[in-house]
Amino acid sequence: MQRRPGLTLGPGRPDAGAVTALPSGTTAWILTDGKAGDLAPCRGLAHALGLTAQERQVALRPPFSWWAPRGPADPRDRVLTPPWPDLALATGRRAVPALRALRRLSGGRTFTVFLRDPRIGAEVADLVWVPEHDRLRGPTVLTTLAGPHPVSPERLAAARAAPDPRLAALPAPRAAVLVGGDSRHGRVRPEAAERFLSALDRLGAEASLMITASRRTPSSLREGLRALSLRRGAFLWDGSGENPYLALLALADAVVATADSANMVGEAVATGAPVLLFELTDTYLRHRPFFAALRHYGAVHPFNGRLEGSRYEPLDFTPAIAEAVAAAYLRHRDALARLTGP
Known part of the structure:
Protein backbone atom coordinates (compact mmCIF):
# COMPACT_ATOMS: atom_id res chain seq x y z
CA MET A 1 0.00 0.00 0.00
CA GLN A 2 1.55 3.29 -1.11
CA ARG A 3 1.26 6.19 1.29
CA ARG A 4 1.52 9.83 0.30
CA PRO A 5 1.50 13.05 2.37
CA GLY A 6 -1.77 14.11 3.95
CA LEU A 7 -2.81 10.69 5.32
CA THR A 8 -3.35 9.59 1.72
CA LEU A 9 -3.78 5.91 0.93
CA GLY A 10 -2.68 5.52 -2.66
CA PRO A 11 -4.48 3.66 -5.44
CA GLY A 12 -4.31 -0.09 -5.76
CA ARG A 13 -5.25 -2.94 -3.49
CA PRO A 14 -4.94 -2.08 0.21
CA ASP A 15 -3.21 -4.44 2.59
CA ALA A 16 -5.64 -6.93 4.11
CA GLY A 17 -4.20 -6.78 7.63
CA ALA A 18 -6.27 -6.57 10.80
CA VAL A 19 -7.48 -3.17 11.96
CA THR A 20 -5.94 -1.88 15.20
CA ALA A 21 -8.37 -2.61 18.02
CA LEU A 22 -9.84 0.42 19.75
CA PRO A 23 -9.99 0.48 23.57
CA SER A 24 -12.81 -1.52 25.12
CA GLY A 25 -15.85 0.65 25.77
CA THR A 26 -15.13 3.15 22.99
CA THR A 27 -18.44 4.83 22.17
CA ALA A 28 -19.49 6.03 18.73
CA TRP A 29 -22.28 7.86 16.93
CA ILE A 30 -23.31 7.84 13.29
CA LEU A 31 -24.78 11.18 12.16
CA THR A 32 -26.73 11.30 8.86
CA ASP A 33 -30.12 12.48 7.65
CA GLY A 34 -31.14 8.82 7.33
CA LYS A 35 -30.54 8.21 3.63
CA ALA A 36 -29.47 4.64 2.89
CA GLY A 37 -26.60 5.85 0.72
CA ASP A 38 -25.19 7.80 3.67
CA LEU A 39 -25.82 5.19 6.34
CA ALA A 40 -24.10 2.37 4.43
CA PRO A 41 -20.53 3.78 4.38
CA CYS A 42 -20.77 4.87 8.02
CA ARG A 43 -22.06 1.47 9.08
CA GLY A 44 -19.35 -0.28 7.11
CA LEU A 45 -16.62 1.82 8.69
CA ALA A 46 -18.03 1.40 12.21
CA HIS A 47 -18.16 -2.37 11.71
CA ALA A 48 -14.56 -2.46 10.48
CA LEU A 49 -13.53 -0.49 13.58
CA GLY A 50 -15.26 -3.05 15.79
CA LEU A 51 -17.76 -0.49 17.07
CA THR A 52 -21.47 -0.73 17.74
CA ALA A 53 -22.39 2.82 16.82
CA GLN A 54 -25.53 4.63 17.90
CA GLU A 55 -27.31 5.99 14.83
CA ARG A 56 -28.66 9.50 15.24
CA GLN A 57 -30.72 11.06 12.48
CA VAL A 58 -30.29 14.76 11.84
CA ALA A 59 -33.60 16.54 11.22
CA LEU A 60 -32.84 20.02 9.90
CA ARG A 61 -35.90 22.18 9.22
CA PRO A 62 -36.10 25.44 7.29
CA PRO A 63 -34.34 27.79 7.34
CA PHE A 64 -31.46 25.69 8.74
CA SER A 65 -31.88 23.03 6.05
CA TRP A 66 -31.46 25.75 3.42
CA TRP A 67 -28.17 26.89 4.94
CA ALA A 68 -26.54 23.47 5.26
CA PRO A 69 -23.68 22.67 5.17
CA ARG A 70 -22.50 26.22 5.94
CA GLY A 71 -25.05 27.23 8.51
CA PRO A 72 -25.46 26.30 12.19
CA ALA A 73 -27.19 23.26 13.60
CA ASP A 74 -30.94 23.53 14.08
CA PRO A 75 -31.47 24.31 17.81
CA ARG A 76 -34.83 22.49 17.62
CA ASP A 77 -33.11 19.26 16.56
CA ARG A 78 -32.63 16.96 19.57
CA VAL A 79 -29.91 14.90 17.90
CA LEU A 80 -27.12 16.41 20.02
CA THR A 81 -27.67 15.32 23.61
CA PRO A 82 -24.92 14.19 26.02
CA PRO A 83 -23.12 12.08 27.00
CA TRP A 84 -20.87 12.80 24.06
CA PRO A 85 -19.33 9.86 22.22
CA ASP A 86 -15.62 9.15 21.90
CA LEU A 87 -15.90 9.03 18.11
CA ALA A 88 -18.46 10.30 15.58
CA LEU A 89 -18.86 9.31 11.93
CA ALA A 90 -20.96 11.48 9.64
CA THR A 91 -21.77 12.07 6.00
CA GLY A 92 -24.22 14.13 3.95
CA ARG A 93 -24.43 17.92 3.82
CA ARG A 94 -27.23 18.07 6.41
CA ALA A 95 -24.99 16.32 8.94
CA VAL A 96 -22.19 18.88 8.66
CA PRO A 97 -23.70 21.48 11.06
CA ALA A 98 -24.41 18.79 13.66
CA LEU A 99 -20.89 17.37 13.44
CA ARG A 100 -19.34 20.81 13.82
CA ALA A 101 -21.58 21.52 16.81
CA LEU A 102 -20.70 18.17 18.40
CA ARG A 103 -17.01 18.93 18.08
CA ARG A 104 -17.55 22.26 19.84
CA LEU A 105 -19.96 21.00 22.53
CA SER A 106 -17.66 18.12 23.47
CA GLY A 107 -14.77 20.51 23.93
CA GLY A 108 -12.87 18.67 21.24
CA ARG A 109 -13.00 15.36 23.10
CA THR A 110 -15.15 13.64 20.47
CA PHE A 111 -12.98 12.61 17.52
CA THR A 112 -14.97 13.50 14.42
CA VAL A 113 -14.78 11.85 11.00
CA PHE A 114 -16.61 13.05 7.90
CA LEU A 115 -17.00 10.86 4.82
CA ARG A 116 -16.94 12.58 1.39
CA ASP A 117 -16.32 16.23 0.61
CA PRO A 118 -18.19 18.46 3.12
CA ARG A 119 -18.04 21.31 0.53
CA ILE A 120 -16.77 23.85 3.07
CA GLY A 121 -13.25 22.57 3.70
CA ALA A 122 -11.60 19.88 5.78
CA GLU A 123 -11.84 21.88 9.02
CA VAL A 124 -15.34 20.55 9.71
CA ALA A 125 -13.88 17.39 11.31
CA ASP A 126 -10.71 15.94 12.77
CA LEU A 127 -10.42 13.63 9.77
CA VAL A 128 -12.12 13.73 6.37
CA TRP A 129 -12.22 10.89 3.85
CA VAL A 130 -12.81 11.60 0.16
CA PRO A 131 -12.47 9.42 -2.94
CA GLU A 132 -9.41 10.09 -5.06
CA HIS A 133 -11.51 11.64 -7.81
CA ASP A 134 -12.50 14.49 -5.46
CA ARG A 135 -10.22 17.52 -5.26
CA LEU A 136 -10.17 18.13 -1.50
CA ARG A 137 -6.70 17.61 -0.02
CA GLY A 138 -4.96 18.57 3.20
CA PRO A 139 -3.07 17.26 6.24
CA THR A 140 -6.25 15.78 7.73
CA VAL A 141 -7.70 14.47 4.46
CA LEU A 142 -7.61 10.76 3.71
CA THR A 143 -8.15 9.52 0.17
CA THR A 144 -8.58 6.08 -1.38
CA ASP A 182 -32.40 9.65 -11.40
CA SER A 183 -30.05 11.77 -9.32
CA ARG A 184 -29.10 15.41 -8.96
CA HIS A 185 -26.39 14.74 -11.54
CA GLY A 186 -28.68 13.42 -14.28
CA ARG A 187 -32.00 11.90 -15.29
CA VAL A 188 -32.56 8.49 -16.85
CA ARG A 189 -32.86 8.83 -20.60
CA PRO A 190 -35.85 6.84 -21.98
CA GLU A 191 -33.82 5.51 -24.91
CA ALA A 192 -31.06 4.41 -22.50
CA ALA A 193 -33.63 2.60 -20.36
CA GLU A 194 -34.88 0.73 -23.44
CA ARG A 195 -31.35 -0.28 -24.42
CA PHE A 196 -30.70 -1.41 -20.85
CA LEU A 197 -33.80 -3.59 -20.76
CA SER A 198 -32.92 -5.10 -24.15
CA ALA A 199 -29.39 -5.88 -22.97
CA LEU A 200 -30.75 -7.48 -19.78
CA ASP A 201 -33.12 -9.57 -21.88
CA ARG A 202 -30.15 -10.88 -23.90
CA LEU A 203 -28.21 -11.57 -20.72
CA GLY A 204 -31.21 -13.46 -19.33
CA ALA A 205 -30.71 -16.05 -22.08
CA GLU A 206 -27.34 -17.09 -20.62
CA ALA A 207 -27.55 -16.22 -16.91
CA SER A 208 -30.06 -16.16 -14.06
CA LEU A 209 -30.91 -12.55 -13.27
CA MET A 210 -31.17 -11.35 -9.66
CA ILE A 211 -32.53 -7.80 -9.86
CA THR A 212 -32.90 -5.06 -7.29
CA ALA A 213 -33.95 -1.49 -8.02
CA SER A 214 -33.46 1.77 -6.16
CA ARG A 215 -35.85 4.35 -4.79
CA ARG A 216 -34.41 6.51 -7.59
CA THR A 217 -35.48 4.08 -10.33
CA PRO A 218 -38.22 5.67 -12.51
CA SER A 219 -41.58 3.89 -12.47
CA SER A 220 -41.43 3.18 -16.22
CA LEU A 221 -38.13 1.36 -15.81
CA ARG A 222 -39.49 -0.53 -12.80
CA GLU A 223 -42.37 -1.76 -14.92
CA GLY A 224 -39.95 -2.84 -17.62
CA LEU A 225 -37.89 -4.76 -15.07
CA ARG A 226 -41.03 -6.45 -13.75
CA ALA A 227 -42.06 -7.57 -17.24
CA LEU A 228 -38.54 -8.79 -17.94
CA SER A 229 -38.40 -10.81 -14.73
CA LEU A 230 -41.65 -12.57 -15.60
CA ARG A 231 -40.48 -13.29 -19.12
CA ARG A 232 -37.06 -14.61 -18.10
CA GLY A 233 -37.98 -16.25 -14.78
CA ALA A 234 -35.68 -13.80 -12.99
CA PHE A 235 -35.72 -12.76 -9.36
CA LEU A 236 -36.88 -9.18 -8.82
CA TRP A 237 -37.01 -7.86 -5.29
CA ASP A 238 -40.38 -6.20 -4.80
CA GLY A 239 -39.56 -4.72 -1.41
CA SER A 240 -41.11 -7.55 0.59
CA GLY A 241 -39.14 -9.73 2.95
CA GLU A 242 -35.52 -9.24 3.89
CA ASN A 243 -33.45 -7.03 1.61
CA PRO A 244 -31.45 -9.48 -0.57
CA TYR A 245 -28.77 -6.96 -1.60
CA LEU A 246 -25.86 -8.69 0.16
CA ALA A 247 -27.09 -12.12 -0.96
CA LEU A 248 -27.21 -10.95 -4.58
CA LEU A 249 -23.61 -9.81 -4.41
CA ALA A 250 -22.45 -12.94 -2.60
CA LEU A 251 -23.98 -15.34 -5.13
CA ALA A 252 -23.19 -13.36 -8.29
CA ASP A 253 -20.89 -14.66 -10.99
CA ALA A 254 -21.13 -11.17 -12.49
CA VAL A 255 -22.66 -7.87 -11.39
CA VAL A 256 -24.51 -5.51 -13.71
CA ALA A 257 -24.54 -2.02 -12.21
CA THR A 258 -25.75 1.33 -13.48
CA ALA A 259 -23.14 4.08 -13.53
CA ASP A 260 -25.14 6.65 -11.54
CA SER A 261 -23.80 5.41 -8.18
CA ALA A 262 -20.10 5.21 -7.33
CA ASN A 263 -21.09 3.65 -3.99
CA MET A 264 -22.89 0.79 -5.72
CA VAL A 265 -19.93 0.08 -8.01
CA GLY A 266 -17.51 0.32 -5.08
CA GLU A 267 -19.49 -2.35 -3.23
CA ALA A 268 -19.72 -4.53 -6.34
CA VAL A 269 -15.94 -4.65 -6.89
CA ALA A 270 -15.51 -5.91 -3.31
CA THR A 271 -16.91 -9.27 -4.52
CA GLY A 272 -14.21 -10.05 -7.09
CA ALA A 273 -16.91 -10.70 -9.70
CA PRO A 274 -16.74 -8.87 -13.04
CA VAL A 275 -18.76 -5.66 -12.92
CA LEU A 276 -20.63 -4.77 -16.10
CA LEU A 277 -21.34 -1.05 -16.18
CA PHE A 278 -24.23 0.61 -18.01
CA GLU A 279 -24.92 4.36 -18.34
CA LEU A 280 -28.59 5.07 -17.72
CA THR A 281 -27.65 8.73 -17.37
CA ASP A 282 -24.62 10.66 -18.53
CA THR A 283 -21.89 9.57 -16.14
CA TYR A 284 -21.12 12.24 -13.54
CA LEU A 285 -17.83 13.89 -14.49
CA ARG A 286 -16.27 13.26 -11.09
CA HIS A 287 -16.98 9.52 -11.31
CA ARG A 288 -15.21 9.01 -14.62
CA PRO A 289 -11.65 8.72 -13.21
CA PHE A 290 -12.92 6.18 -10.65
CA PHE A 291 -14.53 4.00 -13.30
CA ALA A 292 -11.47 4.36 -15.54
CA ALA A 293 -9.20 3.12 -12.73
CA LEU A 294 -11.47 0.12 -12.17
CA ARG A 295 -11.42 -0.68 -15.88
CA HIS A 296 -7.62 -0.51 -15.87
CA TYR A 297 -7.57 -2.89 -12.89
CA GLY A 298 -9.75 -5.31 -14.85
CA ALA A 299 -12.75 -5.17 -12.53
CA VAL A 300 -15.17 -3.19 -14.71
CA HIS A 301 -16.35 -3.71 -18.30
CA PRO A 302 -19.06 -2.11 -20.45
CA PHE A 303 -22.39 -3.94 -20.34
CA ASN A 304 -23.49 -5.08 -23.79
CA GLY A 305 -25.95 -7.83 -22.88
CA ARG A 306 -23.50 -10.66 -22.28
CA LEU A 307 -21.19 -11.99 -19.59
CA GLU A 308 -17.68 -10.59 -19.90
CA GLY A 309 -14.52 -10.46 -17.84
CA SER A 310 -13.06 -12.79 -15.24
CA ARG A 311 -12.65 -12.79 -11.49
CA TYR A 312 -9.95 -10.63 -9.87
CA GLU A 313 -8.62 -9.92 -6.40
CA PRO A 314 -11.50 -8.11 -4.65
CA LEU A 315 -11.04 -4.38 -4.08
CA ASP A 316 -12.05 -3.39 -0.57
CA PHE A 317 -10.56 -0.24 0.92
CA THR A 318 -12.68 -0.34 4.08
CA PRO A 319 -10.02 -2.03 6.29
CA ALA A 320 -7.35 0.45 5.19
CA ILE A 321 -9.64 3.41 5.89
CA ALA A 322 -10.58 1.93 9.27
CA GLU A 323 -6.92 1.46 10.16
CA ALA A 324 -6.17 5.11 9.32
CA VAL A 325 -9.16 6.26 11.41
CA ALA A 326 -8.16 4.03 14.33
CA ALA A 327 -4.59 5.33 14.29
CA ALA A 328 -5.73 8.97 14.12
CA TYR A 329 -8.25 8.41 16.93
CA LEU A 330 -5.62 6.84 19.19
CA ARG A 331 -3.26 9.78 18.59
CA HIS A 332 -6.13 12.13 19.45
CA ARG A 333 -6.88 10.15 22.62
CA ASP A 334 -3.23 10.15 23.70
CA ALA A 335 -2.96 13.90 23.12
CA LEU A 336 -6.03 14.50 25.30
CA ALA A 337 -4.56 12.31 28.05
CA ARG A 338 -1.34 14.32 28.04
CA LEU A 339 -3.29 17.56 28.33
CA THR A 340 -5.51 16.44 31.19
CA GLY A 341 -2.93 14.38 33.05
CA PRO A 342 -3.49 11.14 34.98
Whole structure:
Protein backbone atom coordinates (compact mmCIF):
# COMPACT_ATOMS: atom_id res chain seq x y z
CA MET A 1 0.00 0.00 0.00
CA GLN A 2 1.55 3.29 -1.11
CA ARG A 3 1.26 6.19 1.29
CA ARG A 4 1.52 9.83 0.30
CA PRO A 5 1.50 13.05 2.37
CA GLY A 6 -1.77 14.11 3.95
CA LEU A 7 -2.81 10.69 5.32
CA THR A 8 -3.35 9.59 1.72
CA LEU A 9 -3.78 5.91 0.93
CA GLY A 10 -2.68 5.52 -2.66
CA PRO A 11 -4.48 3.66 -5.44
CA GLY A 12 -4.31 -0.09 -5.76
CA ARG A 13 -5.25 -2.94 -3.49
CA PRO A 14 -4.94 -2.08 0.21
CA ASP A 15 -3.21 -4.44 2.59
CA ALA A 16 -5.64 -6.93 4.11
CA GLY A 17 -4.20 -6.78 7.63
CA ALA A 18 -6.27 -6.57 10.80
CA VAL A 19 -7.48 -3.17 11.96
CA THR A 20 -5.94 -1.88 15.20
CA ALA A 21 -8.37 -2.61 18.02
CA LEU A 22 -9.84 0.42 19.75
CA PRO A 23 -9.99 0.48 23.57
CA SER A 24 -12.81 -1.52 25.12
CA GLY A 25 -15.85 0.65 25.77
CA THR A 26 -15.13 3.15 22.99
CA THR A 27 -18.44 4.83 22.17
CA ALA A 28 -19.49 6.03 18.73
CA TRP A 29 -22.28 7.86 16.93
CA ILE A 30 -23.31 7.84 13.29
CA LEU A 31 -24.78 11.18 12.16
CA THR A 32 -26.73 11.30 8.86
CA ASP A 33 -30.12 12.48 7.65
CA GLY A 34 -31.14 8.82 7.33
CA LYS A 35 -30.54 8.21 3.63
CA ALA A 36 -29.47 4.64 2.89
CA GLY A 37 -26.60 5.85 0.72
CA ASP A 38 -25.19 7.80 3.67
CA LEU A 39 -25.82 5.19 6.34
CA ALA A 40 -24.10 2.37 4.43
CA PRO A 41 -20.53 3.78 4.38
CA CYS A 42 -20.77 4.87 8.02
CA ARG A 43 -22.06 1.47 9.08
CA GLY A 44 -19.35 -0.28 7.11
CA LEU A 45 -16.62 1.82 8.69
CA ALA A 46 -18.03 1.40 12.21
CA HIS A 47 -18.16 -2.37 11.71
CA ALA A 48 -14.56 -2.46 10.48
CA LEU A 49 -13.53 -0.49 13.58
CA GLY A 50 -15.26 -3.05 15.79
CA LEU A 51 -17.76 -0.49 17.07
CA THR A 52 -21.47 -0.73 17.74
CA ALA A 53 -22.39 2.82 16.82
CA GLN A 54 -25.53 4.63 17.90
CA GLU A 55 -27.31 5.99 14.83
CA ARG A 56 -28.66 9.50 15.24
CA GLN A 57 -30.72 11.06 12.48
CA VAL A 58 -30.29 14.76 11.84
CA ALA A 59 -33.60 16.54 11.22
CA LEU A 60 -32.84 20.02 9.90
CA ARG A 61 -35.90 22.18 9.22
CA PRO A 62 -36.10 25.44 7.29
CA PRO A 63 -34.34 27.79 7.34
CA PHE A 64 -31.46 25.69 8.74
CA SER A 65 -31.88 23.03 6.05
CA TRP A 66 -31.46 25.75 3.42
CA TRP A 67 -28.17 26.89 4.94
CA ALA A 68 -26.54 23.47 5.26
CA PRO A 69 -23.68 22.67 5.17
CA ARG A 70 -22.50 26.22 5.94
CA GLY A 71 -25.05 27.23 8.51
CA PRO A 72 -25.46 26.30 12.19
CA ALA A 73 -27.19 23.26 13.60
CA ASP A 74 -30.94 23.53 14.08
CA PRO A 75 -31.47 24.31 17.81
CA ARG A 76 -34.83 22.49 17.62
CA ASP A 77 -33.11 19.26 16.56
CA ARG A 78 -32.63 16.96 19.57
CA VAL A 79 -29.91 14.90 17.90
CA LEU A 80 -27.12 16.41 20.02
CA THR A 81 -27.67 15.32 23.61
CA PRO A 82 -24.92 14.19 26.02
CA PRO A 83 -23.12 12.08 27.00
CA TRP A 84 -20.87 12.80 24.06
CA PRO A 85 -19.33 9.86 22.22
CA ASP A 86 -15.62 9.15 21.90
CA LEU A 87 -15.90 9.03 18.11
CA ALA A 88 -18.46 10.30 15.58
CA LEU A 89 -18.86 9.31 11.93
CA ALA A 90 -20.96 11.48 9.64
CA THR A 91 -21.77 12.07 6.00
CA GLY A 92 -24.22 14.13 3.95
CA ARG A 93 -24.43 17.92 3.82
CA ARG A 94 -27.23 18.07 6.41
CA ALA A 95 -24.99 16.32 8.94
CA VAL A 96 -22.19 18.88 8.66
CA PRO A 97 -23.70 21.48 11.06
CA ALA A 98 -24.41 18.79 13.66
CA LEU A 99 -20.89 17.37 13.44
CA ARG A 100 -19.34 20.81 13.82
CA ALA A 101 -21.58 21.52 16.81
CA LEU A 102 -20.70 18.17 18.40
CA ARG A 103 -17.01 18.93 18.08
CA ARG A 104 -17.55 22.26 19.84
CA LEU A 105 -19.96 21.00 22.53
CA SER A 106 -17.66 18.12 23.47
CA GLY A 107 -14.77 20.51 23.93
CA GLY A 108 -12.87 18.67 21.24
CA ARG A 109 -13.00 15.36 23.10
CA THR A 110 -15.15 13.64 20.47
CA PHE A 111 -12.98 12.61 17.52
CA THR A 112 -14.97 13.50 14.42
CA VAL A 113 -14.78 11.85 11.00
CA PHE A 114 -16.61 13.05 7.90
CA LEU A 115 -17.00 10.86 4.82
CA ARG A 116 -16.94 12.58 1.39
CA ASP A 117 -16.32 16.23 0.61
CA PRO A 118 -18.19 18.46 3.12
CA ARG A 119 -18.04 21.31 0.53
CA ILE A 120 -16.77 23.85 3.07
CA GLY A 121 -13.25 22.57 3.70
CA ALA A 122 -11.60 19.88 5.78
CA GLU A 123 -11.84 21.88 9.02
CA VAL A 124 -15.34 20.55 9.71
CA ALA A 125 -13.88 17.39 11.31
CA ASP A 126 -10.71 15.94 12.77
CA LEU A 127 -10.42 13.63 9.77
CA VAL A 128 -12.12 13.73 6.37
CA TRP A 129 -12.22 10.89 3.85
CA VAL A 130 -12.81 11.60 0.16
CA PRO A 131 -12.47 9.42 -2.94
CA GLU A 132 -9.41 10.09 -5.06
CA HIS A 133 -11.51 11.64 -7.81
CA ASP A 134 -12.50 14.49 -5.46
CA ARG A 135 -10.22 17.52 -5.26
CA LEU A 136 -10.17 18.13 -1.50
CA ARG A 137 -6.70 17.61 -0.02
CA GLY A 138 -4.96 18.57 3.20
CA PRO A 139 -3.07 17.26 6.24
CA THR A 140 -6.25 15.78 7.73
CA VAL A 141 -7.70 14.47 4.46
CA LEU A 142 -7.61 10.76 3.71
CA THR A 143 -8.15 9.52 0.17
CA THR A 144 -8.58 6.08 -1.38
CA LEU A 145 -9.84 4.92 -4.74
CA ALA A 146 -13.14 3.71 -3.26
CA GLY A 147 -14.92 4.37 0.00
CA PRO A 148 -15.93 2.34 3.04
CA HIS A 149 -18.96 0.08 2.84
CA PRO A 150 -20.56 -2.83 4.72
CA VAL A 151 -19.84 -5.50 2.05
CA SER A 152 -17.05 -7.20 4.00
CA PRO A 153 -15.44 -10.56 3.11
CA GLU A 154 -16.90 -12.03 6.29
CA ARG A 155 -20.45 -10.98 5.44
CA LEU A 156 -20.10 -12.24 1.87
CA ALA A 157 -18.78 -15.59 3.12
CA ALA A 158 -21.68 -15.91 5.56
CA ALA A 159 -24.19 -15.14 2.79
CA ARG A 160 -22.63 -17.84 0.61
CA ALA A 161 -22.59 -20.37 3.44
CA ALA A 162 -26.30 -19.83 4.16
CA PRO A 163 -27.69 -18.63 0.82
CA ASP A 164 -30.97 -16.77 0.56
CA PRO A 165 -33.53 -19.45 -0.40
CA ARG A 166 -35.14 -17.07 -2.88
CA LEU A 167 -31.87 -17.09 -4.85
CA ALA A 168 -30.21 -20.41 -4.09
CA ALA A 169 -32.38 -22.37 -6.54
CA LEU A 170 -31.46 -20.14 -9.49
CA PRO A 171 -29.10 -22.00 -11.83
CA ALA A 172 -25.58 -20.68 -12.38
CA PRO A 173 -24.24 -18.52 -13.79
CA ARG A 174 -26.04 -15.84 -11.84
CA ALA A 175 -25.89 -12.11 -12.52
CA ALA A 176 -26.79 -9.56 -9.86
CA VAL A 177 -28.45 -6.51 -11.44
CA LEU A 178 -28.16 -3.31 -9.39
CA VAL A 179 -30.37 -0.61 -10.88
CA GLY A 180 -30.13 3.03 -9.87
CA GLY A 181 -31.89 5.91 -11.54
CA ASP A 182 -32.40 9.65 -11.40
CA SER A 183 -30.05 11.77 -9.32
CA ARG A 184 -29.10 15.41 -8.96
CA HIS A 185 -26.39 14.74 -11.54
CA GLY A 186 -28.68 13.42 -14.28
CA ARG A 187 -32.00 11.90 -15.29
CA VAL A 188 -32.56 8.49 -16.85
CA ARG A 189 -32.86 8.83 -20.60
CA PRO A 190 -35.85 6.84 -21.98
CA GLU A 191 -33.82 5.51 -24.91
CA ALA A 192 -31.06 4.41 -22.50
CA ALA A 193 -33.63 2.60 -20.36
CA GLU A 194 -34.88 0.73 -23.44
CA ARG A 195 -31.35 -0.28 -24.42
CA PHE A 196 -30.70 -1.41 -20.85
CA LEU A 197 -33.80 -3.59 -20.76
CA SER A 198 -32.92 -5.10 -24.15
CA ALA A 199 -29.39 -5.88 -22.97
CA LEU A 200 -30.75 -7.48 -19.78
CA ASP A 201 -33.12 -9.57 -21.88
CA ARG A 202 -30.15 -10.88 -23.90
CA LEU A 203 -28.21 -11.57 -20.72
CA GLY A 204 -31.21 -13.46 -19.33
CA ALA A 205 -30.71 -16.05 -22.08
CA GLU A 206 -27.34 -17.09 -20.62
CA ALA A 207 -27.55 -16.22 -16.91
CA SER A 208 -30.06 -16.16 -14.06
CA LEU A 209 -30.91 -12.55 -13.27
CA MET A 210 -31.17 -11.35 -9.66
CA ILE A 211 -32.53 -7.80 -9.86
CA THR A 212 -32.90 -5.06 -7.29
CA ALA A 213 -33.95 -1.49 -8.02
CA SER A 214 -33.46 1.77 -6.16
CA ARG A 215 -35.85 4.35 -4.79
CA ARG A 216 -34.41 6.51 -7.59
CA THR A 217 -35.48 4.08 -10.33
CA PRO A 218 -38.22 5.67 -12.51
CA SER A 219 -41.58 3.89 -12.47
CA SER A 220 -41.43 3.18 -16.22
CA LEU A 221 -38.13 1.36 -15.81
CA ARG A 222 -39.49 -0.53 -12.80
CA GLU A 223 -42.37 -1.76 -14.92
CA GLY A 224 -39.95 -2.84 -17.62
CA LEU A 225 -37.89 -4.76 -15.07
CA ARG A 226 -41.03 -6.45 -13.75
CA ALA A 227 -42.06 -7.57 -17.24
CA LEU A 228 -38.54 -8.79 -17.94
CA SER A 229 -38.40 -10.81 -14.73
CA LEU A 230 -41.65 -12.57 -15.60
CA ARG A 231 -40.48 -13.29 -19.12
CA ARG A 232 -37.06 -14.61 -18.10
CA GLY A 233 -37.98 -16.25 -14.78
CA ALA A 234 -35.68 -13.80 -12.99
CA PHE A 235 -35.72 -12.76 -9.36
CA LEU A 236 -36.88 -9.18 -8.82
CA TRP A 237 -37.01 -7.86 -5.29
CA ASP A 238 -40.38 -6.20 -4.80
CA GLY A 239 -39.56 -4.72 -1.41
CA SER A 240 -41.11 -7.55 0.59
CA GLY A 241 -39.14 -9.73 2.95
CA GLU A 242 -35.52 -9.24 3.89
CA ASN A 243 -33.45 -7.03 1.61
CA PRO A 244 -31.45 -9.48 -0.57
CA TYR A 245 -28.77 -6.96 -1.60
CA LEU A 246 -25.86 -8.69 0.16
CA ALA A 247 -27.09 -12.12 -0.96
CA LEU A 248 -27.21 -10.95 -4.58
CA LEU A 249 -23.61 -9.81 -4.41
CA ALA A 250 -22.45 -12.94 -2.60
CA LEU A 251 -23.98 -15.34 -5.13
CA ALA A 252 -23.19 -13.36 -8.29
CA ASP A 253 -20.89 -14.66 -10.99
CA ALA A 254 -21.13 -11.17 -12.49
CA VAL A 255 -22.66 -7.87 -11.39
CA VAL A 256 -24.51 -5.51 -13.71
CA ALA A 257 -24.54 -2.02 -12.21
CA THR A 258 -25.75 1.33 -13.48
CA ALA A 259 -23.14 4.08 -13.53
CA ASP A 260 -25.14 6.65 -11.54
CA SER A 261 -23.80 5.41 -8.18
CA ALA A 262 -20.10 5.21 -7.33
CA ASN A 263 -21.09 3.65 -3.99
CA MET A 264 -22.89 0.79 -5.72
CA VAL A 265 -19.93 0.08 -8.01
CA GLY A 266 -17.51 0.32 -5.08
CA GLU A 267 -19.49 -2.35 -3.23
CA ALA A 268 -19.72 -4.53 -6.34
CA VAL A 269 -15.94 -4.65 -6.89
CA ALA A 270 -15.51 -5.91 -3.31
CA THR A 271 -16.91 -9.27 -4.52
CA GLY A 272 -14.21 -10.05 -7.09
CA ALA A 273 -16.91 -10.70 -9.70
CA PRO A 274 -16.74 -8.87 -13.04
CA VAL A 275 -18.76 -5.66 -12.92
CA LEU A 276 -20.63 -4.77 -16.10
CA LEU A 277 -21.34 -1.05 -16.18
CA PHE A 278 -24.23 0.61 -18.01
CA GLU A 279 -24.92 4.36 -18.34
CA LEU A 280 -28.59 5.07 -17.72
CA THR A 281 -27.65 8.73 -17.37
CA ASP A 282 -24.62 10.66 -18.53
CA THR A 283 -21.89 9.57 -16.14
CA TYR A 284 -21.12 12.24 -13.54
CA LEU A 285 -17.83 13.89 -14.49
CA ARG A 286 -16.27 13.26 -11.09
CA HIS A 287 -16.98 9.52 -11.31
CA ARG A 288 -15.21 9.01 -14.62
CA PRO A 289 -11.65 8.72 -13.21
CA PHE A 290 -12.92 6.18 -10.65
CA PHE A 291 -14.53 4.00 -13.30
CA ALA A 292 -11.47 4.36 -15.54
CA ALA A 293 -9.20 3.12 -12.73
CA LEU A 294 -11.47 0.12 -12.17
CA ARG A 295 -11.42 -0.68 -15.88
CA HIS A 296 -7.62 -0.51 -15.87
CA TYR A 297 -7.57 -2.89 -12.89
CA GLY A 298 -9.75 -5.31 -14.85
CA ALA A 299 -12.75 -5.17 -12.53
CA VAL A 300 -15.17 -3.19 -14.71
CA HIS A 301 -16.35 -3.71 -18.30
CA PRO A 302 -19.06 -2.11 -20.45
CA PHE A 303 -22.39 -3.94 -20.34
CA ASN A 304 -23.49 -5.08 -23.79
CA GLY A 305 -25.95 -7.83 -22.88
CA ARG A 306 -23.50 -10.66 -22.28
CA LEU A 307 -21.19 -11.99 -19.59
CA GLU A 308 -17.68 -10.59 -19.90
CA GLY A 309 -14.52 -10.46 -17.84
CA SER A 310 -13.06 -12.79 -15.24
CA ARG A 311 -12.65 -12.79 -11.49
CA TYR A 312 -9.95 -10.63 -9.87
CA GLU A 313 -8.62 -9.92 -6.40
CA PRO A 314 -11.50 -8.11 -4.65
CA LEU A 315 -11.04 -4.38 -4.08
CA ASP A 316 -12.05 -3.39 -0.57
CA PHE A 317 -10.56 -0.24 0.92
CA THR A 318 -12.68 -0.34 4.08
CA PRO A 319 -10.02 -2.03 6.29
CA ALA A 320 -7.35 0.45 5.19
CA ILE A 321 -9.64 3.41 5.89
CA ALA A 322 -10.58 1.93 9.27
CA GLU A 323 -6.92 1.46 10.16
CA ALA A 324 -6.17 5.11 9.32
CA VAL A 325 -9.16 6.26 11.41
CA ALA A 326 -8.16 4.03 14.33
CA ALA A 327 -4.59 5.33 14.29
CA ALA A 328 -5.73 8.97 14.12
CA TYR A 329 -8.25 8.41 16.93
CA LEU A 330 -5.62 6.84 19.19
CA ARG A 331 -3.26 9.78 18.59
CA HIS A 332 -6.13 12.13 19.45
CA ARG A 333 -6.88 10.15 22.62
CA ASP A 334 -3.23 10.15 23.70
CA ALA A 335 -2.96 13.90 23.12
CA LEU A 336 -6.03 14.50 25.30
CA ALA A 337 -4.56 12.31 28.05
CA ARG A 338 -1.34 14.32 28.04
CA LEU A 339 -3.29 17.56 28.33
CA THR A 340 -5.51 16.44 31.19
CA GLY A 341 -2.93 14.38 33.05
CA PRO A 342 -3.49 11.14 34.98
